[in-house]
Amino acid sequence: MRKYGKANTAARMDDKGFYIILTICALAILVSGYVLFFIPSGSSDPVMDDTSSLPVTVPVTTPQLDLTEDEPLTDAANPAEDNGKTDEKADTSDAADPADMSADTMDEAEPAPSMAESGPEPEEAVQTAAEQPAPVWVRPVEGAIMIPFSGEELVFQSTFGDWRVHTGTDYAGAEGDRVYAVTDGIVDRVWMDGLYGQCVQLSHADGLVTVYMGLKEDPKVKEGSTVKAGDVIGELGSTNAAESALGAHLHLEARVGDRPVDVETFLTGTEGE
Numbered sequence: 272m273r274k275y276g277k278a279n280t281a282a283r284m285d286d287k288g289f290y291i292i293l294t295i296c297a298l299a300i301l302v303s304g305y306v307l308f309f310i311p312s313g314s315s316d317p318v319m320d321d322t323s324s325l326p327v328t329v330p331v332t333t334p335q336l337d338l339t340e341d342e343p344l345t346d347a348a349n350p351a352e353d354n355g356k357t358d359e360k361a362d363t364s365d366a367a368d369p370a371d372m373s374a375d376t377m378d379e380a381e382p383a384p385s386m387a388e389s390g391p392e393p394e395e396a397v398q399t400a401a402e403q404p405a406p407v408w409v410r411p412v413e414g415a416i417m418i419p420f421s422g423e424e425l426v427f428q429s430t431f432g433d434w435r436v437h438t439g440t441d442y443a444g445a446e447g448d449r450v451y452a453v454t455d456g457i458v459d460r461v462w463m464d465g466l467y468g469q470c471v472q473l474s475h476a477d478g479l480v481t482v483y484m485g486l487k488e489d490p491k492v493k494e495g496s497t498v499k500a501g502d503v504i505g506e507l508g509s510t511n512a513a514e515s516a517l518g519a520h521l522h523l524e525a526r527v528g529d530r531p532v533d534v535e536t537f538l539t540g541t542e543g544e
Contacts, residue, residue, distance in 0.1 A: 406476065407500040408454050408537050411483065412507070412521050414443035420533040430516040438531040439484070439524035446519040448507040450483055452498040453523075453538065461494050467522060468510025473498065477527070481534065484522040485511030 418426065421437040428435050456473035459480070464470050467484040471492060474480050483504060490505030492498060507519050514522060525534035 406454050409451055409501045410538060411451055411453050411523050412442045412444045412448055414448070414520070416535075417441040417443050417517060417520060420531075420535065422531075422533070428514075430514050439482075439522050440534055441514065441517060442521040442523065444507045444520055446507055446509055447487075448519075449503050450486060450505050450507060450521055452500060452502045452504050453481060453534065454479075454500045456481070456498055458492045458494050458496045458498065458504075461490060461492065463488070463510075466511075466513035468512065469505065469508060471504050473504075479532075479537075480526050482524045484524070485509075485514070485520060 418437055418441040420440050423436060425434040426437045427433075428437075452473060454475055456475040458471065459474045460470075460472040462470055464484070469484075469486040469488050469490060471483045471486060471490050472480060473483075485508060486505040487508035488510070492502075492504045498504060507521055509515075509519050511517075511520070511522055514520070523534055525532050525537070
């Protein structure tokens with residue numbers, strides 16, 4: 272009986288030792304897990320001091336921009352092909368934070384020279400237009416209108432005794448009266464016509480052409496010469512056979528291109544009207 276009791280007691284002691292060792296191992300595992308996961312980074316634990324694998328955040332400081340007159344704004348951090356986007360972002364940033372800009376930066380952020388240079392252009396155009404003098408118009412003769420321009424309306428033609436359109440304006444006068452250029456122009460043609468007698472044709476600005484008919488032979492101007500408003504181009508004669516019933520007078524026609532126009536629309540308000 273005693274032997275059996277001692278053996279039983281030894282077996283119980285062995286079981287207790289096994290459980291004690293098992294408990295110590297479990298505690299060791301718990302302590303290790305707590306150290307790995309709950310000890311802060313400032314701990315002296317060499318495992319936590321190894322932070323080489325953690326991401327590092329570096330504070331970024333925006334450098335002070337040094338703007339010049341001729342160099343465009345570029346973002347050195349972006350490639351050259353992204354200049355369009357970079358400029359757009361830079362403009363947005365400048366507009367959003369005007370208070371952060373220094374006094375020098377505000378002075379340098381003035382409009383580009385090209386914008387400043389384009390300002391005076393309209394003013395120069397206005398000055399150029401103002402410097403151009405308005406055309407001068409004078410009456411072709413001293414006499415009054417005998418038969419006006421009729422346009423598409425038919426009028427009686429006393430020489431031929433029929434009704435027709437009158438594409439010019441007839442001015443009264445006497446043989447030898449001076450005939451004047453109504454405005455500045457160039458002598459295009461000088462010729463003798465079988466019906467309208469001695470003729471002189473002038474070209475003017477804006478495509479206007481005037482033709483003076485019924486002059487004396489040997490007018491005062493030559494083809495290619497330049498005349499001013501009021502210059503004498505010839506004298507009245509009796510060479511206009513197509514309107515001989517009216518006697519000596521000036522038949523003056525005006526046209527723009529191939530379209531006859533009333534010369535009096537240009538002479539309205541001139542002296543002697």
